[in-house]
Amino acid sequence: MEVYLVGGAVRDQLLGREVRERDWVVVGARPEDLEQRGYRPVGQDFPVFLHPETHEEYALARTERKTGRGYHGFAFHASPEVTLEQDLARRDLTINAMARADDGTLIDPYDGRRDLEQRLLRHVSPAFAEDPVRILRLARFAARFQPLGFRVAPETLALCRKMVADGEVDALVPERVWQELSRALLEDTPVPFFRVLRECGALARVLPELDRLFGIPEPEAYHPEGDTGEHTLLALAQSARLGGDLPVRWAVLLHDLGKATTPSQVWPRHPAHEHRGVPLVEALCERLRAPRECRDLARLVCRYHLQAHRAFELRASTLLKLLEGLDLFRREARLEPFLLACEADARGRLGLEDRPYPQARFLREAYRVAAAVTARPFVQAGFKGRQIAEAVTRERIRALATLQRDYPRPEAH
Known part of the structure; x- marks a missing residue:
């Protein structure tokens, strides 16, 4: 029985990056061999075990055979006869198809180290095309390693385009799309994920609502980049x-979906796009089964981001409706994520990346002033039923009007 460190841990060691988790491959063993040593089986589709002390994953060397469309269309074979090279051959990218022996020897049958040095994301074999999830993983690695100068190999991009044309991407299940998408969004540089998907045609299949934004013009006075997708x-x-x-990154990604539904005759203006976008946001979140926190913030940012940008221009009554629409008097924790998403939108314009966003400070103060008005004094004064709510509303509007009168106006907003 031979044990090898494999995959991302080997790759990150060679890149000088922190190794966060280690995966191991066991060659020449049967499941009962590991169980006798105290390893706990956890794999459903193929034999994977947890080490009794470190709880790291140990998988028996295996091969796989395509049996149907999509992510689940595979038959796996694990036996003591499967070699390390055969196991590595089924992996997605050459930089993930390396292993280290106990003595530190690097096993690199598919030139992963060379591709690391050349900053190249290249598929191991044509078997890459059998699993559509690999397109998402490729795009995610492009996002992760963009700061290091990595690029997708032309032949790998061509293979991805063929997979899209063959309809393989259409077999992706929502759970796997969201898993890869959410991980990509949390990278330091998430944008390359979407550029790679768009370049190979997969974005139009996976996130058509986002893909439609490219080519939709914007008023250059507000958007020097001139394109909704680029914005x-x-x-x-x-x-x-x-x-x-x-949730903030997801909300920012979806905040302008409504602009894809603007009639072309009114371009580059997009009146009421925030209202038209809400049903699109809700449908997309439902389709991908996004977590509730992501859904709620995305819907609110889509609906109210323009009002946040125009905070200094709103009437006091409208300002109160904004605070109520965000449900801040019950869910105060929503305020900061909402403001952060709005600030990202305001700064997400060519040449305006460092512009100030004084609306955030003003809206924080507006919430503080309005929240200070409670029902208790009116209850103590003998108000009943609707009278209490109406009195609270009047007093909050009065407090907000006072704030607007006294608040120092920024030179530009």
């Missing part, structure tokens, strides 16, 4: 730069 990616880059979490 969306610029805003996404800003959400990462500002430290946004997954």
